[in-house]
Amino acid sequence: MTIVTIANQKGGVAKTTSAVNLGHGAAKRGLSVLVVDLDTQGNVADALGMDEGSDLYDWLITGKDTEQVAQPTGRENLRIIRSNKTTAQLKVAASGMDFREMIVANALQAYEDDLIILDCPPSVDILHTAALVAADWLLIPTKLDQFAIKGVIEMLRSLDSVQRATRSNCKLAGIIPTFYDQVTSESHAQLKNLAEQYKSLVWPPVAADTNCRVANRVGKTLWEMPVNARAKVGYTACLDRLMKII
């Protein structure tokens, strides 16, 4: 079992898009996959065309078993743990618990899927920390704008402080450049910048592609969209890299 957390303190950098498409992609390659939504917005269910739900609360606070709360998605090998507004209450309830940074790791103990993807909220809260504690690997999606590197550095600092304060074994798996646009000089300059700093840790860039928005709106993954969706190329190459760490 491999646990990957997808995180960046910035919103709108394609965390959820990456979680859902890498998750479904890995499921299509035959792995049993669980995607856990740690965000109050309930984006994962949305992105898969499902209703939001209080699975995360039931799982972490009520103490229901993973098997009980993991929802089938109508896609082979792919299940999710949904989130909704109750996740805000969850954070309050969790803040009074002992070893609260362990809640996700504990809940996942004795659970046996091949791949678990944790989709993080764009904030540094208890769930963000708990995800880094539970995970084997951290994957950072980032837009290619002038704040990109700053976001990555912030995230790595956060990982570092979690590693110091806990017994987290989480390592940086890679950085996914998203919204990549070959034509704009900013995109190009930032990709070069990332590659210079992080070398082989930079994963294949995912092109800016309106198919991502459309897919999101109609509750489908990119793999369920017409062939010529450009972002598929990047995510396919990212999947190849993901498979190497599972």
Place this chain on the structure above:
Amino acid sequence: MKKDDKGFLQGGLDPAVAAAIGNGNDHQSMASMPRNERKKKLKKKAQQDARNGRRAVYDMDPDVIKAIADIAEREKCSASNVAEMFLRFALSAKVDLSQFRVPVQHPRFDCKLVWPQNE
């Protein structure tokens, strides 16, 4: 170059990243070129692609082009891929084309192959 335990070049870039940066570099240098120079360069690149032997340009009836595009969409693959499969299929069946031959007045060709219309 040495590879690490995951099969990646040590310290090297992911091939997809290296390719993207390479393409972007080309693009940036093109963008800063004067217009006619850029045109020349584009033409040269098209010729190079053709010379590499992996690209050919054929004129076809728009209906056929559309049919291939439709099949590509259905099969979730590229149109070139569909065209190649059909041609391989026809080649392996050793189709006799002489039955479609019609003589024409043309500076370069003696005949034309015509698909029977009323089918």
